[in-house]
Amino acid sequence: MVFAEYSDNSGSEGDPLNQGFDHFFGYNCQRHAHSYYPDYLWQDRRKIPLQNQPAVPGHAKLPPGSDPRNPAAYAAFQGTDYAPDRIRSAAVDFLRANKERPFFLYFPSTLPHVALHVPQADLEPWLKQGWHDPPFTAARGGYTPHFTPRAAYAAMISRLDSDVGVLLDELDRLQLTENTLVVFSADNGTTHLSEEVDAEFFNSVGELRGLKGSLYEGGVRVPTIVSWPGRIPAGTESDFVSGFEDWMPTLAEFTGARDVRRNDSIGGDGVSLVPVLTTLQQTERPWLYREFPGYGGQLSLRQGPWKLVRQNLSKGSETTELYNLETDPGERTNLAAEHPEKLTTLSTLVTEIRRPSKLFPLRPFDQGGDRGQ
Template identity: 50%
Template sequence: MSSYRIAGIIAGLVAIFGSGSVIAADKPAPRKPNIVFVIADDLGYGDLGCYGQKKIPTPNLDRLAAEGMRLTRHYSGNAVCAPSRCVLMTGKHPGHAFIRDNREVKPEGQFPIPADTVTIPKLLQQAGYVTGAFGKWGLGAPGSEGEPLKQGFNRFFGYNCQRVAHNYYPTHLWDDAQKIALKNQAFPSQDKLKPSEDPKNPESYARFRGSDYAPDLIAQQAIRFVETNRDKPFFLFVPTTVPHLALQVPADEVVPFADKFGDIPYPGGRGYTPTFAPRATYAAMIHRMDREIGRIMDQVKSLGLDEDTLFVFTSDNGPLYDQLGGTDSEFFNSHGGLRGRKGSLYEGGVRVPCIVRWPGKIAAGTVSDRVTGFEDWLPTLLELIGGSTAPKSLDGISFAPTLLGKPQPERPFLYREFSGYGGQQSVRVGDWKLVRQKLNSLGAKGKPKSELYHLANDPTEADDVAAKHPDVVARLEKILIEQHTPSSVFPFNVLDRK
């Protein structure tokens, strides 16, 4: 066919359809970014090298921070596991979220979120994503309306129940809706050495290990999920159990840290299973978690998906208070010098590390001090993937502009409440933070005591300046009253009273 005839055919097509239609037909729709969202369990603000950790190497997470953005004022959804994860999944802060405390149901699992709950994975499914969760769930027992396969996940592998997750060598895990047996002997997750077992002999601790180390099995399934879904946008949610107690890791992982930390054996007695070298084990668990995250990063890159993948890493709350189950957050400065630990609404209990990386979109080596929280992730992810609108009944505020290097107004306030650990409330507005503690100990007519801290001047919340700033206290107390909605399922009697 001559070039003149070809030119004539093209000219005819242009006349019929218009030049824009011909060009548009040749351009494929842009691929939505994959999302890899990793949430550690009880990892403190100071537990990573890029946040100041000196004793535990975390090279892959440090690389993630160097290639992306590190958030310095990011807050978990709450001070303990289940309510924090509910805030993350639903975009609602603790005064509005359905799950407001840990509550176990028998024989296995936690109190479920309702069937009609709007969740991140459900919304991403509607946007064309395949979704998978690998790790610890804790928002609905097997068979309940809250189990992961009924809350927007196409694939689930791991622990359904937080209590079962206290053992890294469990007798079973869940593969979608199927309970699978592991090659591990049953033993109590709350145990101690027998009088006949010498705490100075490493062999005395052998009975607290098994053949199948759950994090290994879970990591294998997460890697497989990425490989299987390489040709479509995917949401890989990895709620790892590390470094939550018990302190358990394969023995060879402890070797690089042996004799480095002046370890004293933990024979049990303060919760969870005994550990011969608790400090070395804690370090090995975090180091191993970092390595597994590096494997996911490397696999995504090897599949040519690096520039199409958004990575997020954070933690569900702060580190444990000292010596529980052999932990030593003081030794590792896991709290990063902040006041409070897990279960507390002081900074150390809820301010968590957060790293976000998206090559070509998020500038490498950047740091943001914008106040953000778990409730913000739902609208943020929807804005980043484009074409999806967040529900209006959210407390979360998208910080996609901040991640993409654009100016953004300061968050009006960040509210937290927790009926556990004595009953607490907090609100942060700018650098001001108001905290109420021991609310459950108030009588019928007791008046809560408000503590006020200026975090820019007093990051460790050591100087209560409430008496000096009654106007600020009154303004922040008004937010506390406005943001609490009573829950018949999780009542908070002091706040619910008229």
């Protein structure tokens, strides 16, 4: 089962039911998913009405003439029927309905993505922190205004923690914990929308450089927590470099669908993480490649401690950088001039491994539409 946000029209190529899932509950429109108080969600291809009349928009402005210093001016951005509650409940129902057979539950929560929508009861504990952050008024654009954005962001993260806890508790209640692999991770670094989410205040990426939209480590390096009692030793840690493409072959090997170390066709560019998860021993990946047509056009290549970063590709003002993450995890010192041989090696490898894309062209290399630009 899948819970996610997808393209706007049900029945499209991206519809989860057209991508191998048996059931779906949640959003299927990225814009729609910016509201946590929408007027409906999707169950498979049927709209399920929510008790938000009217719906709280993901993008909004304060009412004309309102005082941004008055918390009452933000009352219009509180709804009744919180979508994450509905989605979490549907996930619990799915676990109960499938407890007697193997299942795959994909639960990509929209929390804590903006807009900053969270029930007042969840906000209250964080208001006591006394942070006195300035209100987010959306005067210069962005998502829905909020009177206490720092408290709202913290409360949304706590809500995510709580939702994950509910699912884990349900696995315990159903006596499925010992036979269930649980993977928790994030899709990117903290947002760059600093008026809504104060990454500096929260020290969101620590010493790393970059935020969401960047191929610096702060934009792409995220923690991953994996649990399977009896199969994965508790309390162990690893800094093994991996990507989301590694989870398909990992799940295939864990479930016995295929021994991907003998036949890796199911994994594409991914590698099974079973060895590092179970024994903490695994040969490092030969490389980890990323490209992003957005934000000016970027690509990066990681090989061992070395990382190549090329930016502004679609702007005609390319910059090329080389970092040693072992000695410089914050990517502060560009070593391109000092290590031309390593720069050449990684640049050549990029040419060998990347494939053209018509849907998401990386200019100037590819030709195609404007998606991702």
